[in-house]
Amino acid sequence: MWSPCASCNTTVPLISQGELITKTKEYSYTSFEELDALLMHVEGTVYCVDNQSNSQTPRLEVEVLRDQLAHRHIIDQIQHGTFESHLQPIIFLDSKETFGYEALLRSGASISPGDLFRTANRFGLHSKLDQRARAEAIKATFEAVAPHQKTFINFLPSTIYNPDYCLQHTFDIIDRYGLSPDRFIFEVVETEKVHDVDHLQHVFSTYKQRGMKVALDDVGAGFSTIDMLKRLEPDYVKIDRSYISFCDEDAEKRSFLKKVRALTNSMGITLLAEGIERLEEADVCRELGFDLAQGYFFGKPAPANKHTFEIA
Structure with a gap:
């Protein structure tokens, strides 16, 4: 235990x-x-x-x-306050059916996620907050996500000192709810700030050994040498919204997206476009062969109870 x-x-x-x-x-x-x-x-x-x-x-x-x-009000919220996960839909670009959701942490005290994580990092509470966020996401999956759909859960590599030990809490919660590990995709945030690739590789490997998938989040121009992708072997890559926004009007962005699609396709990586807010952006990504999409155009994050499902 x-x-x-x-x-x-x-x-x-x-x-x-x-x-x-x-x-x-x-x-x-x-x-x-x-x-x-x-x-x-x-x-x-x-x-x-x-x-x-x-x-x-x-x-x-x-x-x-x-x-x-x-910062005492935020510190108290991190240590003792209530949290919940809001779910944002992720859709198949070709069929427009729901693939799954990204779980996003929200506090009962209406403190912004940015303030929560900045304060947690400042006072050494980042591991505790990251752990609570994962727990709430798993709970939301149990309560509101259909069994055939996936849940993306964010994590910070810096909060996981020893993956074999630190992640056991997450695995125990999944087991407690009786959920299948393959329903979860753990995505590392701040991809471009990752300096210890060996450590992240160990984290990814630990998740995969337990039957879960992994993703690189907010991938942009600093991404990705082929060597890094080969070492990390992500199942999913999420393209930063700055490369999606008005890509229909920017030839350089479309050229970059086309190269990313070709590279990830050759490696068997599922590609997801983040931050889609306009039909024209969705059309470009669909034409380029992106697999999945996420953004306000398809749906904003909402409390888990807004996504309840009925089991047939």
Whole structure:
């Protein structure tokens, strides 16, 4: 059975009332606002103590603690708040039938995904948030995605330190819901920022060994040497929306898309166009032989319960 590692167990404890301890003095406070005001007049290393539970925060530099206080609402959401997955449809370009969905994390506190992940990365909570996102996506698949359809789930390679160990939590949840592994496609985000290809190769291999598919997301001009594709062997490649937007009016974009289609086709890789918002863009991608498409033209992300299905 999986048990959380140090990274997934990382917490940022914040004490709303208690004692602020400095090297020379102790100060009582009854709110975060009072604590922040106190921190403006002290320096060095400090920590807080909860008088009722005797728990305390780690020793931190004043500015670090103030930074945590400034982001406390997002930190609390990451650690204790509710989340859900919104599903955006992915369609077959030739038949226009639904192939599956991409699961996108949304917070119950209406905090933007960008703010969530930036704050998580800033305070060492990125592994915990990434893990929660995968769990919500699997739950949404169980509740709202038909058995013959697929779910794309994003992940950050930097949050998975040891794939054989870290991903066991994901596999356990899939097993708990009784879902077939082949219903999931795990896509690495920020493809062009991947520096440790060997590590990503290990992550991909771990997913594949458990019967899942893998994808490269937001692929653009910095993509792809043939060598990188051969090493990673993705099942799917998703083309960045910047190359899709108004591709019908840009010959250079169409030339790039044509080359990508030829390369991925020769390697047996399924190609998906992201960010389609206009019929003309869909037509170009269809004519070039793209397999799948996603974008507001076909449907916006919506709560999982909007995609419920009936089993025949």
